[in-house]
Amino acid sequence: MNVPFLDLKAHHDPIRKELNQAIAEVIDAGAFAGGPFVAAFERDFAAYCDTRFAAGLGNGTDALWLSLLALGVGPGDEVITVPSTFMATAEAISFCGARPVFVDVDDRTYTMDPALLESAITSRTRAIIPVHLFGQMADMDPILELARRHGLPVVEDACQAHGALYKGRKAGSLGVAGCFSFYPGKNLGALGEAGAVVTNDPELEARIKVLRDHGQARKYFHSRIGWNARMDGIQAAALRVKLKRLEAANSRRRANAGLYDELLGPSDEVVTPYAAPDNRHVYHVYAVRVRARDRLLESLAGKGISCAIHYPVPLHLQEAYRSLGYTGGSFPVAERCAAEFLSLPMFPELSREQVQTVATELMACVSPGKLQQCTV
Ligand SMILES: Cc1ncc(COP(=O)(O)O)c(C=O)c1O
Numbered sequence: 001m002n003v004p005f006l007d008l009k010a011h012h013d014p015i016r017k018e019l020n021q022a023i024a025e026v027i028d029a030g031a032f033a034g035g036p037f038v039a040a041f042e043r044d045f046a047a048y049c050d051t052r053f054a055a056g057l058g059n060g061t062d063a064l065w066l067s068l069l070a071l072g073v074g075p076g077d078e079v080i081t082v083p084s085t086f087m088a089t090a091e092a093i094s095f096c097g098a099r100p101v102f103v104d105v106d107d108r109t110y111t112m113d114p115a116l117l118e119s120a121i122t123s124r125t126r127a128i129i130p131v132h133l134f135g136q137m138a139d140m141d142p143i144l145e146l147a148r149r150h151g152l153p154v155v156e157d158a159c160q161a162h163g164a165l166y167k168g169r170k171a172g173s174l175g176v177a178g179c180f181s182f183y184p185g186k187n188l189g190a191l192g193e194a195g196a197v198v199t200n201d202p203e204l205e206a207r208i209k210v211l212r213d214h215g216q217a218r219k220y221f222h223s224r225i226g227w228n229a230r231m232d233g234i235q236a237a238a239l240r241v242k243l244k245r246l247e248a249a250n251s252r253r254r255a256n257a258g259l260y261d262e263l264l265g266p267s268d269e270v271v272t273p274y275a276a277p278d279n280r281h282v283y284h285v286y287a288v289r290v291r292a293r294d295r296l297l298e299s300l301a302g303k304g305i306s307c308a309i310h311y312p313v314p315l316h317l318q319e320a321y322r323s324l325g326y327t328g329g330s331f332p333v334a335e336r337c338a339a340e341f342l343s344l345p346m347f348p349e350l351s352r353e354q355v356q357t358v359a360t361e362l363m364a365c366v367s368p369g370k371l372q373q374c375t376v
Contacts, residue, residue: 002304003345003354006185010349011249015241019191022237031233034213041236042196044243045180048163049172051198053205056231057212060159060181060195064092066229067155067177067197068127070207073098077126081157082112083314083326083334085131088181089157090315098126100324102316104331108274110134110287113333114142121150128154132161132171134310135187135253135284136275140166140174155179159195162188163250165280172198177208182239187253187284188246194235252348253283256355260286260344263359269366271340285310289340290366297342299365305358308343 012019026037038056046054057063073079075097081089083102090100103120106113112130128147130138140154147154154175158164161171162180172178182194199205210217215226257273265272271289275281287310290296297307314334316326328335344358 001354001357003306003350003358005306005308005343005345006347007349008184008189011189011347015245018241019238022241023234026233026237029233033232034230035233037233037240038231038236041231041240041243044240045196046198048170048243048246049178049198050170051173051178052200053202054196054198055205055208055212056236057195057197057208058229058231059193060179060183061088061092062212062227062229063159063179063181063195063197064088064129064155064157065095066208066211066227067179067204068092068096068098069211070204071127071153071155071176073126076124078122078124079127079129080117080120080125081129082131082133083316083331084110084133084311084337085157085315086159086311087315087318087320088159089129089131090321093129099124100315100321101125102326102331102334104333105133105337106139107333107336109136109139109276110333110337111136111138112143114139114146117143117146121146121152125150125152128152129157130154130175131157131159132164133285134273134287135161135164135282136273136279137161137164137166137171139276140169144174153177159183160186160284161282162186162284163246163280164282167278173200176201177204182235187250187282188239188242190235191238192232192235194231194239196231249348250282252350253346254281256346256348256350257281257283257286259352259355260359263356264288264362267363269368270362283346285343286346287341287343288362289337290342290362291340293340293342296362296365300358300361303361305361306345309341310343311341312338314338 042054077098079093156175158171159181164171182190212229215224
């Protein structure tokens, strides 16, 4: 049996009529860039995230970048984040002219280790970006408490965590801003590129909305230099259709993850994801840790099972960030994870039989022997 890593066709087929109808309405109204469909999605998404406002944007990278710009981050500043994330988290910092400063991740949750945060704060620090990696929120209470003590804003990178909860609170609603990507494969995915920032701060919302539209609040009157980072109407209309199904889709992801957990663990050879007790993990990615990961990926591909690696090189060791001066060994947990992570097929429509096939083939291919603990 072939098992794809992701099956967007299976996701869209049951709602194709509704999506076509939503798109037709945008075409009829001619409201393609920003406009009423974006405003309607912003209302729905803010309500879903338990925040007062949402600003629809072109993608998740824009969401991070404009949040930082709106907070006044600029050249000479430092912003703290983690090396175990997608490049966009750090790129957004760099595109403000600021410097990314990394702290290592916790070896069970793979999110920012709050115990390492304080020593990274300097007089130049202007913001902290915890990343809710793979669909699990970072341990926000100690991060928020440290940030409060140092007078720093926390911007959540919630691009992989639509609908995740931390102690009953929604991803994106805990920091001053929550940044989302609606890249098609995300838990809430558009039919192209899209993103959003959610916030409870009306001034931040207003600044982001001016920045996304060439620095204008009134057409052709530019109060500052901005950018074109608007969400388009067709994406907003499609996202409204899909938002209604997000809770059900997340529940199916969680059920699939539960079945993987049951079939794969506990074992010496495979470390399954750890879901912290107060969290609702929404499994954007189901990543296990294994030895000889690259060989295993190839063996599974040979059996028709598509896996992926998120991410093979931690950001501090990326060529683009060589100038930051980090070396191998700077962040041992992130480095270990990058060598061992293997993302298994995960999407809401994955069948029980597909999960069983993946688990059986994985266990047949893993090298025997116990995995070491990450902690160095
Ligand atoms: C953690 C994280 N941050 C930021 C982004 C950037 O989002 P986008 O691709 O919509 O620009 C992504 C998307 O892959 C992501 O996974």
